[in-house]
Amino acid sequence: MIKAIFYKEWLKIRWAFIALVLASIFAIIYICLDVRQSFEMSGALRNWLQVVLRKNMYYSAFRYIPAVSGIVIGIFQFVPEVSKKRLRLAFHLPVDERKSLFLMELVGITANLIVYLLLAIGLLGFSRMYFPAEIVNSTFITILPWILAGFVGYMATAMIALEPSLLLRIVYAVVSYGFMQLLYAGTFLNQFQHSIGKYGIVTAIYLLTVLFPGYRFRRGAK
Amino acid sequence: MLNKISRYAIIVILVVVAAVFLPRFYWKALGKSTSRPTVYYSPVLDDFVYSQTGASGVMEYQDLSGGSYTIKEYQQLLPFLYARNLEKWGVLPESIKGLPVTVHFIQKNLQYSRLRPYELNDPGVALYPLFESESDFTTLEYPNELFRIRERMEFITAATNTVDERLSVLFTEKLESLGFQFPARMIAGNPTNMKPFDEGYFILDSQNDLFHVKMAKGQPYCVPIPKPADMDIRYISVTENPRREFYGLILTQADEVYLIMYDAYRLVKLPLVDFDPDEMSFGLLIDPLNSTIQYSGKGTVKTLVTDRAYNVLAENVMHWVTNEEKAVGRIEKYLFPFCLNTRVGNSRFLHLDFEYYGPHSLFGVLFFLLLFVGIKYYRKEKIGADWFDLVVVASTGIYGFLAVLLVKTEPWD
Numbered sequence: 001m002i003k004a005i006f007y008k009e010w011l012k013i014r015w016a017f018i019a020l021v022l023a024s025i026f027a028i029i030y031i032c033l034d035v036r037q038s039f040e041m042s043g044a045l046r047n048w049l050q051v052v053l054r055k056n057m058y059y060s061a062f063r064y065i066p067a068v069s070g071i072v073i074g075i076f077q078f079v080p081e082v083s084k085k086r087l088r089l090a091f092h093l094p095v096d097e098r099k100s101l102f103l104m105e106l107v108g109i110t111a112n113l114i115v116y117l118l119l120a121i122g123l124l125g126f127s128r129m130y131f132p133a134e135i136v137n138s139t140f141i142t143i144l145p146w147i148l149a150g151f152v153g154y155m156a157t158a159m160i161a162l163e164p165s166l167l168l169r170i171v172y173a174v175v176s177y178g179f180m181q182l183l184y185a186g187t188f189l190n191q192f193q194h195s196i197g198k199y200g201i202v203t204a205i206y207l208l209t210v211l212f213p214g215y216r217f218r219r220g221a222k
Numbered sequence: 223m224l225n226k227i228s229r230y231a232i233i234v235i236l237v238v239v240a241a242v243f244l245p246r247f248y249w250k251a252l253g254k255s256t257s258r259p260t261v262y263y264s265p266v267l268d269d270f271v272y273s274q275t276g277a278s279g280v281m282e283y284q285d286l287s288g289g290s291y292t293i294k295e296y297q298q299l300l301p302f303l304y305a306r307n308l309e310k311w312g313v314l315p316e317s318i319k320g321l322p323v324t325v326h327f328i329q330k331n332l333q334y335s336r337l338r339p340y341e342l343n344d345p346g347v348a349l350y351p352l353f354e355s356e357s358d359f360t361t362l363e364y365p366n367e368l369f370r371i372r373e374r375m376e377f378i379t380a381a382t383n384t385v386d387e388r389l390s391v392l393f394t395e396k397l398e399s400l401g402f403q404f405p406a407r408m409i410a411g412n413p414t415n416m417k418p419f420d421e422g423y424f425i426l427d428s429q430n431d432l433f434h435v436k437m438a439k440g441q442p443y444c445v446p447i448p449k450p451a452d453m454d455i456r457y458i459s460v461t462e463n464p465r466r467e468f469y470g471l472i473l474t475q476a477d478e479v480y481l482i483m484y485d486a487y488r489l490v491k492l493p494l495v496d497f498d499p500d501e502m503s504f505g506l507l508i509d510p511l512n513s514t515i516q517y518s519g520k521g522t523v524k525t526l527v528t529d530r531a532y533n534v535l536a537e538n539v540m541h542w543v544t545n546e547e548k549a550v551g552r553i554e555k556y557l558f559p560f561c562l563n564t565r566v567g568n569s570r571f572l573h574l575d576f577e578y579y580g581p582h583s584l585f586g587v588l589f590f591l592l593l594f595v596g597i598k599y600y601r602k603e604k605i606g607a608d609w610f611d612l613v614v615v616a617s618t619g620i621y622g623f624l625a626v627l628l629v630k631t632e633p634w635d
Contacts, residue, residue: 191571
């Protein structure tokens with residue numbers, strides 16, 4: 001039964017997932033080429049100084065990709081379930097409703113995680129060829145809040161899709177947008193160095209949010 | 223049970239986001255500009271003068287005995303600061319207190335150094351360019367490598383992204399011969415070529431000993447700087463200035479400020495009292511006759527005028543009404559029980575810091591708690607099963623109140 005749920009989720013998101021993986025690979029190649037060109041044109045030192053003195057993010061193209069990935073996977077996973085109220089069928093399976101919601105979420109989180117790992121490993125891997133360790137570390141710290149924003153985008157999409165009431169959909173959307181704004185508040189590198197853990201905890205709390213709208217959906221709340 | 227927990231997870235997120243944004247919106251909607259006095263010492267009056275936005279929103283220029291001036295009269299009281307304007311008006315005196323002056327002379331003998339709270343915690347990458355300080359050229363050229371200090375001083379060549387062993391060994395051995403203990407605790411310099419000359423870096427080793435490190439004709443110039451053993455350095459600000467009086471400022475953990483003098487690296491303690499570097503901006507203005515030390519924040523601006531040896535000649539304290547002291551600030555403390563700050567004054571990092579607004583906020587909490595119970599009563603809803611909603615409102619006030627009302631409870635299975 002659990003295997004079947006995984007399979008059903010995979011069927012829903014596979015094309016979106018494959019498209020996101022390709023887009024991520026494309027984005028990393030784009031950032032690589034951008035850096036390569038910049039090194040070629042103005043030399044390695046000038047590029048290093050752009051990071052060290054100006055605190056520039058040579059990877060700013062990375063910024064919104066995780067959030068887009070999260071929202072796209074969320075839409076592909078949950079919108080078909082709520083249109084024509086298909087999810088109600090799943091709630092009649094001999095699997096606990098909360099368990100099936102968590103399993104759905106697990107599939108979405110895993111799909112996003114694969115995309116983010118691909119992006120992060122690609123970015124950090126090629127950064128190591130061009131930049132010293134200090135800069136690569138700062139790159140890692142700087143992309144972390146964007147990755148959290150990806151997970152928040154995904155879980156917020158799930159919440160909003162499942163929620164039957166328009167008012168609460170708006171509340172969830174506004175609040176999640178507000179929290180993502182905080183994760184995107186950085187204007188230069190390393191700014192989340194000391195606080196990323198706290199933002200991580202709030203993001204972890206998001207993992208639980210899918211159940212309540214799911215419960216309301218099953219009850220047919222208004 | 224899990225569904226209930228899920229509802230509270232949503233409520234927690236609402237409270238977190240509201241505690242960041244509602245106080246912000248409150249200030250955006252109701253905040254007023256504060257009128258801070260700008261204080262200077264006038265060598266013409268031998269007394270302090272200040273400018274401040276008046277009640278009508280017009281800038282007012284005054285002295286301490288109540289005299290008021292037009293902007294042109296005011297600037298004539300401050301001939302060192304406004305020398306160029308005075309010259310343009312043809313009123314620059316030939317001498318000030320017996321000191322013959324020209325615009326050129328004044329400009330050569332003016333220096334301004336600052337220390338602002340946000341400098342104290344600045345995200346950065348611990349790599350630094352070491353300039354050639356005795357270059358044959360007039361402009362400073364960036365070197366081909368950046369250095370780091372871990373278990374040794376390492377220079378990394380940018381073009382190849384590899385360590386330059388020759389330079390690394392040269393500087394590491396020189397530092398070790400002077401007793402430098404790796405790694406470095408602090409590396410302070412002015413890593414830009416937009417400065418008249420280069421003085422390299424002031425580096426604190428792992429034993430809290432201070433060293434001056436620069437490159438002269440390709441060779442290491444390293445000097446241990448004698449300092450009191452109990453001096454715990456918090457921050458160093460280096461500014462190369464053609465006056466070559468001091469290399470920069472040292473801020474200690476005890477909130478003292480020292481100048482590192484060119485004269486044998488003597489440390490001169492500035493006569494500050496009740497200086498709080500996390501809340502106050504510090505400025506040191508040196509003109510051809512005096513030095514003016516000013517630190518301001520939290521509604522107070524303190525100005526000290528000293529002689530060349532930094533002995534206090536006169537001092538002045540002025541106050542302004544801060545936003546926190548105004549009605550809008552006091553009401554905030556009743557309305558909100560706490561807030562979450564993502565930006566704090568002494569840091570350029572992003573935070574998520576809890577700030578408790580004090581016991582006044584209990585009134586707000588109590589108000590929203592009663593309002594919540596009233597609404598429940600009016601709607602003829604029982605609280606019983608959702609007693610935790612009361613805990614949420616009691617602990618988070620307006621934030622929890624909004625959250626539990628928006629995300630209403632459900633009839634649970």
